[in-house]
Amino acid sequence: MAGGASGGARGGTRGRTGGRRMPRAVREQQMMDAAVRTFGQRGYRAASMDEIAELAGVSKPLVYLYLHSKEELFTACIRREAQALLAAVERAVEPGLSADRQLWAGLTAFFAYAAEHPDAWSVLHRQARSHGEPFALEVAAMRDEIVAFVAVLLEAAAREAGSPGPPGERDIAGLAQALVGAAESLAAWVNESGTVSAKEAAATLMNFAWVGLGDLIKGERWSPH
Structure with a gap:
């Protein structure tokens, strides 16, 4: 899963800032920003990891790689x-x-x-x-x-x-x-x-x-x- 996530992040401009890959800490905050927005507006049960990944501009495997399960992501938020x-x-x-x-x-x-x-x-x-x-x-x-x-x-x-x-x-x-x-x-x-x-x-x-x-x-x- 890690290889697929990294490949997804490299596979376009979304995973880069000014031609360089975004630092992990910054990327995690970006994902959590998207998660808070999705959980807050959609509710915990209705929110999906697909929605969060799309809003964050990353692949879903990358969300799982960095922040693990939906439950752990919600707890982190x-x-x-x-x-x-x-x-x-x-x-x-x-x-x-x-x-x-x-x-x-x-x-x-x-x-x-x-x-x-x-x-x-x-x-x-x-x-x-x-x-x-x-x-x-x-x-x-x-x-x-x-x-x-x-x-x-x-x-x-x-x-x-x-x-x-x-x-x-x-x-x-x-x-x-x-x-x-x-x-x-x-x-x-x-x-x-x-x-x-x-x-x-x-x-x-x-x-x-x-x-x-x-x-x-x-x-x-x-x-x-």
């Missing part, structure tokens, strides 16, 4: 997109900011990533969770990392507030779970609506989480300014 989402959120949060500004920055980055990468979002929050335990566990691991990250921000907020009775570890964990769950649901709604920006979504959740439902109904609002 989940891991790559999960790492990218986590990195986007972590990059956005500057340690020197106040706790509320850090949370605002993280939420804005989260919603922006979901909106700017709809196929990746579909892979992570639709396909992976509905096609078996191995895939769902990969997404659960990513979610646990986000929850832990949010918990750190909430602990910092409690310290900033200087409350004589700050929430305990269990309360912080519960609040972090609730906030991440709300962000996931809101991101799905934002992507489906197509009319709400990442900043608008982040403001909605900041008002709900930071100001509180009771004060929000009374007209109070949180502002990044």
Whole structure:
């Protein structure tokens, strides 16, 4: 199979860039880009390796040679997109900011990533969770990392507030779970609506989480300014 795959890659201009063969790492990313797009738009079960290979501009044997089975390819896509989402959120949060500004920055980055990468979002929050335990566990691991990250921000907020009775570890964990769950649901709604920006979504959740439902109904609002 390896010989056939290499021959297929050499057999035309698709396997070359400027007269030279494309490096393996670059080719793998190209295949995974095609896979994320196909899985995200077609769904895991409906997507085929033929479609992915055609979109990537390579032969199907080459996809199998580099990325093995459909299941392994899907798992690799989940891991790559999960790492990218986590990195986007972590990059956005500057340690020197106040706790509320850090949370605002993280939420804005989260919603922006979901909106700017709809196929990746579909892979992570639709396909992976509905096609078996191995895939769902990969997404659960990513979610646990986000929850832990949010918990750190909430602990910092409690310290900033200087409350004589700050929430305990269990309360912080519960609040972090609730906030991440709300962000996931809101991101799905934002992507489906197509009319709400990442900043608008982040403001909605900041008002709900930071100001509180009771004060929000009374007209109070949180502002990044």
